[in-house]
Amino acid sequence: MKILMLDRSIGFDPKDREARPLGARQRGFIALAEALVARGHKVEARRNGGIDLDHHGVAWRQLDSAMPPFGGDPVDRVLVWRDAELLRHPSIPEGSDCWLWFDGMVSDLNADKARLALLETGAQVIFTHEDHGKAFDGDIAKCPIVIAPGACPAFAMASNMHWAFESRENLAVTVANSKTGIAQIIRIWSAYVAPKVPGAILEIYASDLFSAMAGENDDVSEELVDMVRDNIDKGVRVCHPMPEADMAERIATARAFLHHGKYGNDQVGQWIYDALAAATPVVSYGGIAKARVENGKTGYIVPDETAYGNLVMQLLADRQIFASQSEAARNSRREWLNVAGELEKL
Template identity: 30%
Template sequence: MHITLVDDSIPFDGYSASSRPLGGAEKAFASLPGALARLGHTVQVFNRCRWGMYIESAQWETFEGKKPLRTDVLIAFRKPALLEFVRHAGKRVFWHTGPGRLLDRPATRAMIDTHKPLLLLVAEAQARDFQAKGLAAGLLPMAVRSDYLGAEPRPQEPPRAVVTTHPAHGLDWLVDLWIGKIRPKAPDAELHIHSMMLASAMDGAEIDEALRPLAAKVKAAARHGVVVCRPQGDHLMAEALREARVHLYPGHADDMGCFTLMESQAAGCPAVIRPLGAAPERIKDGITGYASPDDDAFANLAAMLLTDRSVQQTMSAEARTAWKGRTWDGAAATLEGWLK
């Protein structure tokens, strides 16, 4: 099949995640073309990349590049208007990573009702928020890039918790909980916050006014073992996750991807989460992590994984086993079955 994927967001390509931090949704988009090409398909990708190139046997083109006259499958990423990127398409797919309710916006619904694409979802939580009304929908299997698979975890001393959440998605709450309830139970532990925005703030750069109080709080929390880290590409980020004892994930009701939570599970880092958005779908509660019912439970579970090596190692092994086969090749094979 000739498969065309199209995204209209930021500049990136299939190599980007190896050399610099990239959002989880963009990373997913960058991972699928090569996996489809390995199944024998002719794959073209159009996005805001700087120039055209072949990556993993898929042809990446600039957004303004020459479009095919027709394609067997058009996969539009996140923006419904992209369903019309190629006029003649045998099948159309709308790959949606946001809350399901956004699909019921009038303009979005009109576009979907007109083209009747396969709705490609990333979480069961999305399906609870909208009415499919006869449209076909598929849940893309969870998958991570190879950097997060295979290598052994090697938790460091002092024990380390890692957080990857967007600063506006519960980080203020987590820092307070760390200072007040987690660190007192694990007095040698460190909280490593991976955030480009906060790393820039620590270097003196201007950030959004609404986040300045949080930046000040995080800076003052250094005496409580809080460390701000600049996010890295996949190889180095995978190492950071393998060196941590626990991934603390505050979550957000609209977070349907929870992509870094998938990566930490694959790397063998147990998690403590709040049951928000799609986060509960990314762990096996009580086996590879914990979904905490309240603040006290979150703090107690986090402290336990920071201090009890036996529990942490057992959960780490279970997480790696659960995610061992969750590759993009597998996800592409599932999608291929729906497209035939």
């Protein structure tokens, strides 16, 4: 099929994935485009900014290019990324069969402009987990379906270099920002993990907290900055997010991926899928993790701080527990290639 993909987020090029940290939205868009090509489709991906180039088989073009998709050849499918109003974009040929991949807040999809775009185009709405779609009350021609996202390829590749417990560092990793539960994770680490696992390191990848530690971000509370400083001797480290391959290597070197789950509006769980593909078990309070983690098998969904801390401690210190969870995560990993295959069946 000839598939046109449209995204209206930040400006980026696919090569940026190798040079700088990108958001989950952009990384998923790139990975799915490349997965569709790998399955034999022709893909033209349009986004804000960037340059026109062909990369890994995908024709990357600017969103507002005046040129028709595929040089004017018929388009078999249009995949709009997250933004229902993009269904009316002038680059979409009239009468096209459209999919809307939606992993945002359902309240946005219930807004008048979004609902009108769905009614006018007859687009197939694709939600990313079962509970996500239950809040949608739109009356549209096609019943919404659910397709979960997948891990980016770099994480599965990185896991192949770190099979054994001994090949992993005494390390836990979390990717977050200052408003998504970092303070509680640090508190749990300080009270339950550090005293029982000497030498263990907690790496927090958070750009806002990293800049605040350097005195360059006033939006982060002084209390959180002080908490980090007070726990440096207990192994807490704040790091700037890295390009995808570097993040994959670091997560694949860890014995646990820490996710909070009580804060924020994440409906994707991209980092959770990435961690599991890296064969790194996940510990979380829930949220989107409930739809991504097999509790007790590929990680843990916990009720309180005590359980959270004790399970992180066990993953770091107990070879058998880590090996069982890591192997299950590796064997059940889901990649964007799986997503592409499910899209083909629609």
